[in-house]
Amino acid sequence: MLSLQQLSKQYKNSELALDNVSFDVPSGQVIGLIGPSGAGKSTLIRCINRLIEPTHGAIYLDDVELTQLSTSKLRKQRRRIGMIFQEYALVERLSVMENVLSGTLGYVSFWQSFFRKFPEPLLQKAFGYLERVGLLEHANKRADQLSGGQKQRVGIARALAQEPSLLLIDEPTASLDPKTSRQIMRLIKEICKERNLPAIINIHDVVLAQTYVDRIIGLKAGKIVFDGSPSALNASVLTTIYGKEEWNTTPACEEEVSIAPVPNFQTKLELAI
Amino acid sequence: MAHLETSAKKVWQQRMTFKRWMGWFSWLFILSFFMLCWQAMTQNTLWVFVLDAPTQAADLIDRMFPPRWSYITALLKPLWDTLNIATLGTLFGIILAFPIAFLAAHNTTPSRFFVRPIALFIIVASRSINSLIWALLLVAIFGPGLFAGIIAIALRSVGFVAKLLYEAIEEVDKTPIKALTSTGASAVQVMDYAIIPQILPTFIGVSLFRWDINIRESTILGLVGAGGIGLELQASLSVLAWPQVILIVLLIFITVILSEAFSAKIRNAII
Numbered sequence: 001m002l003s004l005q006q007l008s009k010q011y012k013n014s015e016l017a018l019d020n021v022s023f024d025v026p027s028g029q030v031i032g033l034i035g036p037s038g039a040g041k042s043t044l045i046r047c048i049n050r051l052i053e054p055t056h057g058a059i060y061l062d063d064v065e066l067t068q069l070s071t072s073k074l075r076k077q078r079r080r081i082g083m084i085f086q087e088y089a090l091v092e093r094l095s096v097m098e099n100v101l102s103g104t105l106g107y108v109s110f111w112q113s114f115f116r117k118f119p120e121p122l123l124q125k126a127f128g129y130l131e132r133v134g135l136l137e138h139a140n141k142r143a144d145q146l147s148g149g150q151k152q153r154v155g156i157a158r159a160l161a162q163e164p165s166l167l168l169i170d171e172p173t174a175s176l177d178p179k180t181s182r183q184i185m186r187l188i189k190e191i192c193k194e195r196n197l198p199a200i201i202n203i204h205d206v207v208l209a210q211t212y213v214d215r216i217i218g219l220k221a222g223k224i225v226f227d228g229s230p231s232a233l234n235a236s237v238l239t240t241i242y243g244k245e246e247w248n249t250t251p252a253c254e255e256e257v258s259i260a261p262v263p264n265f266q267t268k269l270e271l272a273i
Numbered sequence: 274m275a276h277l278e279t280s281a282k283k284v285w286q287q288r289m290t291f292k293r294w295m296g297w298f299s300w301l302f303i304l305s306f307f308m309l310c311w312q313a314m315t316q317n318t319l320w321v322f323v324l325d326a327p328t329q330a331a332d333l334i335d336r337m338f339p340p341r342w343s344y345i346t347a348l349l350k351p352l353w354d355t356l357n358i359a360t361l362g363t364l365f366g367i368i369l370a371f372p373i374a375f376l377a378a379h380n381t382t383p384s385r386f387f388v389r390p391i392a393l394f395i396i397v398a399s400r401s402i403n404s405l406i407w408a409l410l411l412v413a414i415f416g417p418g419l420f421a422g423i424i425a426i427a428l429r430s431v432g433f434v435a436k437l438l439y440e441a442i443e444e445v446d447k448t449p450i451k452a453l454t455s456t457g458a459s460a461v462q463v464m465d466y467a468i469i470p471q472i473l474p475t476f477i478g479v480s481l482f483r484w485d486i487n488i489r490e491s492t493i494l495g496l497v498g499a500g501g502i503g504l505e506l507q508a509s510l511s512v513l514a515w516p517q518v519i520l521i522v523l524l525i526f527i528t529v530i531l532s533e534a535f536s537a538k539i540r541n542a543i544i
Binding site: 049051075076080083090104106 | 448
């Protein structure tokens with residue numbers, strides 16, 4: 001259970017990037033965070049694990065308040081927060097297995113990690129996560145030999161290796177083709193359900209978000225302007241979030257490939273984003 | 274669009290007028306400076322000697338040939354010493370350079386205002402002094418011999434390797450660093466997992482390149498008494514034994530070619 005309370009972020013010499021954002025994420029709920037570029041989506045999820053320091057407000061992960069922690073206590077809490085990145089953020093010259101094991105760095109000593117002497121239980125778990133994301137046979141390949149979708153799976157396995165209580169996911173599909181995007185989103189959703197993990201996913205593709213998340217939060221200029229179920233997302237809500245656009249017009253040829261619960265605005269939406 | 278059609282034909286210029294003048298004056302300045310330098314360079318030249326040069330060169334080459342091949346037995350040990358100076362010097366140099374590079378790179382230094390300037394000073398000091406001058410100083414301190422040569426090569430290499438390495442550290446991809454920081458890894462673990470794998474190819478490449486340079490530099494260190502084949506060169510030059518000098522030069526030439534081929538092979542194998 002994650003709880004954000006009146007979270008604000010002010011960058012130097014600019015407008016409020018986050019303005020009084022409050023919401024709760026119950027266990028197992030997958031939230032899609034949507035909004036135009038510059039709305040503060042990335043800032044929001046980076047404030048939670050304090051890659052960016054929030055200016056005001058409080059963040060509770062279970063019973064721990066994150067914003068006031070000292071460096072060493074923050075490190076302990078960061079172990080519980082898995083993060084998945086748009087550009088995968090793997091270490092390309094290390095093997096797939098080393099990349100997965102790098103998720104456990106917070107649990108082992110420097111010398112254990114330096115000599116790659118990870119405790120046997122951690123190794124077995126890491127193999128388990130690789131198997132879960134379907135990459136077990138690639139364990140000893142170098143990460144730069146993988147395709148984009150495979151790299152993102154390694155990123156997911158690394159996040160799982162942290163034994164997280166929360167997943168923060170920053171545009172997981174922005175560098176992937178449509179089919180791989182759907183596979184990755186499905187995998188994330190399944191994993192969250194299996195482990196009863198809460199997750200926040202920054203995502204630009206509204207249709208993809210509607211298909212795979214439990215709840216959508218719309219952010220505009222640092223404020224929450226929508227918070228509800230994916231099915232409640234209609235043209236007027238999208239106008240509130242993204243600004244005026246012909247959400248409902250769709251070229252005829254596009255209709256047969258429609259796959260989403262609310263199918264009629266995806267083309268224009270992609271143009272608007 | 275109507276406005277564009279009715280207005281006068283647009284003229285495109287590559288640069289603004291001011292910039293064109295600046296360009297013109299720059300060329301004028303470069304040319305004048307070149308002529309000034311040429312004058313300074315030639316005013317103390319005795320042209321009789323210059324005109325005489327081809328004859329002198331031909332005479333010198335004539336004295337050098339044939340090389341004194343039997344002298345080679347006396348050269349093998351000094352050549353081995355030279356290789357050792359270069360290799361051990363490079364080894365000590367890169368061992369020192371590795372931590373200094375991390376102290377100097379602005380994204381890994383523990384303190385930008387205190388440690389970083391010191392590290393940068395060490396790098397500049399090492400780089401600005403030629404290894405021959407380091408050797409001169411060190412021969413005065415340690416006495417003549419291989420040890421002074423090894424330390425001279427090491428001190429010169431520190432700056433070179435550390436500079437190229439810290440630039441590589443500053444240019445690493447930052448997303449893996451963020452990713453590993455967000456897993457709760459400590460700063461040294463992040464360095465070990467996210468930075469070192471990214472700079473390792475540069476480190477190996479630069480070290481091999483420096484070793485290559487050091488083979489060449491260590492051949493002349495003997496001129497100031499720091500051991501190696503340069504000592505023999507010095508001895509042969511001072512008694513005008515030209516057939517020996519040409520043999521030493523040939524030997525150095527072959528050694529350098531072999532070392533370049535060798536380091537290129539290793540570089541390709543590792544990277």
